[in-house]
Amino acid sequence: MRRRLPFVLLCLFLALFVLGVTLGEPEAVFEKAVAICLSCIGVG
C-alpha cells in the first residue's frame, strides 16, 4: 500500500485536473486573472 498510495493519489488528482479542464475551468481562471483584483490590492 505504501508503494501504491502515491500513484493512486496521483491518478486521482490528475483525473480531477482533466475533469476541471473539460468543464472549462481554465477559462474562468483566465477571466479572473487578467482583471486587476481589488481585493488583492486591499481596496476592494
Next chain:
Amino acid sequence: MDLRRWVQLVATALTNAWWLFPFGGPVIYGGRLKSVCAPGLNCYSCPAAAAACPIGALQFALASIRPGLEVGRHHFGLYVLGLLGTLGALAGRMPCAWLCPFGLLQELLHKIPSPKLAVWRGLYPLKYVILALFVVLLPALVLDEFGYGATWYCKYICPAGTLEAGLPLLAMKPSLRGMVGPLFYNKLAILLLFLVWMVASRRPFCRVACPLGAIYSLFNKVSVFRLTRDDGKCVRCKACERVCPMGVAFYEEANHTNCIRCLRCLKACEYGAVGYEIAGSPPPLPAKARPADAP
C-alpha cells in the same frame, strides 16, 4: 550559488515574465498564460505576473459556485485542486523550496544580519486554520445577495498580494489611491509584520500562514518522492536542523509537514543518514558515498 537558488530565480523570473508594463503596455498581463496557475504563491494582479495565483483562483472558484450553477456552469475548482494535488502527490512541499517566489524572498531577507529568532511550533497549525477558513469555508459559504462569495484570504490576509500587486498598482495608478482605507492598512500591517519576521526567522510565512504550503504539506508523507532517515546512521548531531530553511528537526521526523524538500539536509549530513525514495523504493542510482561509508 547552488542549483536550488538558480532554479528559484528562474522560476521567479518565469512566473513574473511580463515586463512591458513600465513601457506603455497594459498594466497587468492579459495573455493566455494567465489561465495557467503558478506552482508557488504569486499574486496574479502583480504587474509582472505571467500566470495565475492558485490560491486566488481556488477562492474565486469556490466563491462563484452558486451563481455558476444558476447559469449551468459547473465549476468547482477541480482544475486548481487537481493541479495542486498532482504536484503534491508527486513531491509534497517541494514546490515551496524550488519554485515559489515568496519563498525566495523570505530566504533572501533572512540573509540580512540581525538577531535570529526561532518560530514557536505552536503556531504551525495556524496555516491549516487559514486554509480551511479563509480559502475554503468563508469564500464558499458567506455569499452576497447575488450569490457570490468573496476571496477572503486575498482581501484580508495575503501579504504577497499587498507586496506584489497592492503597492506597485497604487504607485502606477493614482486613481486607485482614493480607495485606500482600513482594509489596505490592515493588509499593509500584516505585510510589514511578516517582512520584519522574515529577517529574524527562517521562512516564517511558510511555516505559519501559507495556505498553499498547507495544501502541499498534506502530501508530504504520501508523495511519490519522499525523504528517508537511516536511524542506524543518525547520531542526532542536528546538522540537518541547522541548515534547514524551515527549521525542521529531521532527526526527529522525516517528511515533517514543514519539510519543503530543499535537500540541504541531504548535503549537510556527514553520516549518510538522510536519503530519499521514489514511491517507497530506493533511488535508481546509489546515493553519493559519504565519509562515514568510506572504508
